[in-house]
Amino acid sequence: MPSYLILRLDGPMQAWGTHTFEDYRPSNPFPTRSGLLGLLGACLGLDRSDTPSLDALAESVAFTVRLDTGAPRPGVDRLMPKRHTKLSDYHTVLDARKVDGSTNKFPIQSHREYLFDAAFAVAIGSRPDASFSLARIAESLRQPRFTPVLGRRSCPLGRPLLERPDCIEADDAKAALAQFPPHGGLIYSEDELVSDQPTWIRDVPRYGRHRQFATRRLYLHREEESS
Amino acid sequence: MNTRNFVNFHVLISHSPSCLNRDDMNMQKTAIFGGKTRVRISSQSLKRAIRYSDYYARYFISKSQRTRRLFDKMADELSASAESAEQTTAIEKCALYAAAIFEGKTKIDEIGKYERDKKSDHIETQIIPFSCAEIEGIKQILLEAAGKPEKGRIEYMKAEIQRLEREQRTRIDLDVALSGRMANSELIYPVDGALAVAHAITTHTVEPQDIDWFTAVDDLTLDAGETGAGHLNTQQFSAGVFYRYASLNLRQLQFNLGLLANINAEQTTESRARALDIARHVLHLLATVVPSAKQQSFAAHNLADFVIVSLADQPVSLANAFEEPIERERKIGGFLQPSITALADYWSRVNSAYGLDEQARAFALRGGIKLGDQEVLTSIADLEQWLANDGRA
Numbered sequence: 001m002p003s004y005l006i007l008r009l010d011g012p013m014q015a016w017g018t019h020t021f022e023d024y025r026p027s028n029p030f031p032t033r034s035g036l037l038g039l040l041g042a043c044l045g046l047d048r049s050d051t052p053s054l055d056a057l058a059e060s061v062a063f064t065v066r067l068d069t070g071a072p073r074p075g076v077d078r079l080m081p082k083r084h085t086k087l088s089d090y091h092t093v094l095d096a097r098k099v100d101g102s103t104n105k106f107p108i109q110s111h112r113e114y115l116f117d118a119a120f121a122v123a124i125g126s127r128p129d130a131s132f133s134l135a136r137i138a139e140s141l142r143q144p145r146f147t148p149v150l151g152r153r154s155c156p157l158g159r160p161l162l163e164r165p166d167c168i169e170a171d172d173a174k175a176a177l178a179q180f181p182p183h184g185g186l187i188y189s190e191d192e193l194v195s196d197q198p199t200w201i202r203d204v205p206r207y208g209r210h211r212q213f214a215t216r217r218l219y220l221h222r223e224e225e226s227s
Numbered sequence: 228m229n230t231r232n233f234v235n236f237h238v239l240i241s242h243s244p245s246c247l248n249r250d251d252m253n254m255q256k257t258a259i260f261g262g263k264t265r266v267r268i269s270s271q272s273l274k275r276a277i278r279y280s281d282y283y284a285r286y287f288i289s290k291s292q293r294t295r296r297l298f299d300k301m302a303d304e305l306s307a308s309a310e311s312a313e314q315t316t317a318i319e320k321c322a323l324y325a326a327a328i329f330e331g332k333t334k335i336d337e338i339g340k341y342e343r344d345k346k347s348d349h350i351e352t353q354i355i356p357f358s359c360a361e362i363e364g365i366k367q368i369l370l371e372a373a374g375k376p377e378k379g380r381i382e383y384m385k386a387e388i389q390r391l392e393r394e395q396r397t398r399i400d401l402d403v404a405l406s407g408r409m410a411n412s413e414l415i416y417p418v419d420g421a422l423a424v425a426h427a428i429t430t431h432t433v434e435p436q437d438i439d440w441f442t443a444v445d446d447l448t449l450d451a452g453e454t455g456a457g458h459l460n461t462q463q464f465s466a467g468v469f470y471r472y473a474s475l476n477l478r479q480l481q482f483n484l485g486l487l488a489n490i491n492a493e494q495t496t497e498s499r500a501r502a503l504d505i506a507r508h509v510l511h512l513l514a515t516v517v518p519s520a521k522q523q524s525f526a527a528h529n530l531a532d533f534v535i536v537s538l539a540d541q542p543v544s545l546a547n548a549f550e551e552p553i554e555r556e557r558k559i560g561g562f563l564q565p566s567i568t569a570l571a572d573y574w575s576r577v578n579s580a581y582g583l584d585e586q587a588r589a590f591a592l593r594g595g596i597k598l599g600d601q602e603v604l605t606s607i608a609d610l611e612q613w614l615a616n617d618g619r620a
Contacts, residue, residue, distance in 0.1 A: 012258065012544070012547075013426060045490045085259045087258075089269060117259055117260060117261070143232065145478060145490045146419060146479060147421075147479065148542065154269070154270035155425070157542065158544050158546055158547050
């Protein structure tokens, strides 16, 4: 039976950057592949310039993301309801540096989107011939090297990333996620699932090139919520 | 040695009526948390207030200087203490060579021909940010070169400046080590900041926010007998207990300061002590610095009421202590006491539920509060000392 690591992405604010131009910084409604790889890479202590390792990490893992409508809290039986909202933050930058090194005398205005009140469960599966084992990834999540954040440095974790200290076994990623409440919810999977709506998303980082991304296929699957 | 890599800072600070952070519509910034509206002070606003504070300037003085006239100033300073006219001329020449090298000139004859700016009569370059250590290094090279014979002087300076710049790539100033530096050009070395600051939010709902209706009286028309106001406007404001969270990555800080060869390298007692000494100042800043916006009208210069500092393996915010918004204390009113209780209680719950084994200590203005089984400290200096001592009293 395949193994999975279960992560919870849960904090007051999250931001999963997507296609952007200049000072408009939108967030994807769910964690992108590039964002999740960055999160794992940070915990593992992989340097941005270490493209062979980053590529090896990317080839090691498959992600299945579930958008959760509730989140568990320590010592509380019921789930805390989560209804995520996307809002934009007005941000100005004073004394910004221009390309030639001089100081911009006008403030730069930027609009950055954040997901408030969002919670996601992520099942990380292992791809064949993975050079980064799930055990090694779990170890790094318990003691991260670079600071792990929920997509942007101002978005800290509201709880430890790992739901269970070690891997769990399940028939597939959907079944792995189903072991953890809330049940149901929208699932974004890289594996083909039954009765799904395939779509495309351009969020596969191409390391070593300047901010270039490739496309991947994503399967959407909604299960009825059961209480 | 303690190997916990992160310092978690949790700060509760009660602000009197104020409007410390606004958006482009002049409205207070807000957040939705636990489905309820909170007032928010953005991360960027807090960080800027901290970086421009007097305390920051006093303890983190090694801020870089951006200038066009570094070599002009250096030539003046060094000439002032020169012992002979020959030495003055040599210093002047070397300053010109240095300017040429920083302007990107590489050929010996080109460097030798570099002149003062025709209009200003100063030795000028483009605006370049120089770090303090860099400025010291250049000064030494200039002095050394001026003492050498004319022949071979340019070659010497070229080689020495190149060596210095190579060293500089691994040694950056403290403000950049903490806040980081974005780089989208390959010419600039990017740095991941060691400090991650969250947006501060109120522990309770603020709905609706208050609106101050104000007028400005026109003195001249008043004297002429008119009774109307010269200006009418409104300003949104509120009071609240804010939760601030920041984490400091001690390894990252040591790496940024050139004390670790890479992020996975072994820390030494000395390098960790250096990082913890910076951490204590970060704690002081987070507990005392308030953004300056609208402070001439509101003067909400409040200091922290309650602080938890922990040494931990993971950077985890305790914001969820306030996900269900804090209700006013029933008998005496106010949000502060229930917020303190909720935060201290939540820390204990998270620490045991996830087996985090954090080492933590708290500060409160008033004693009689416990964090875990330890009494709080009632002096922020004691908490700073605890942190600088790597979690030992």
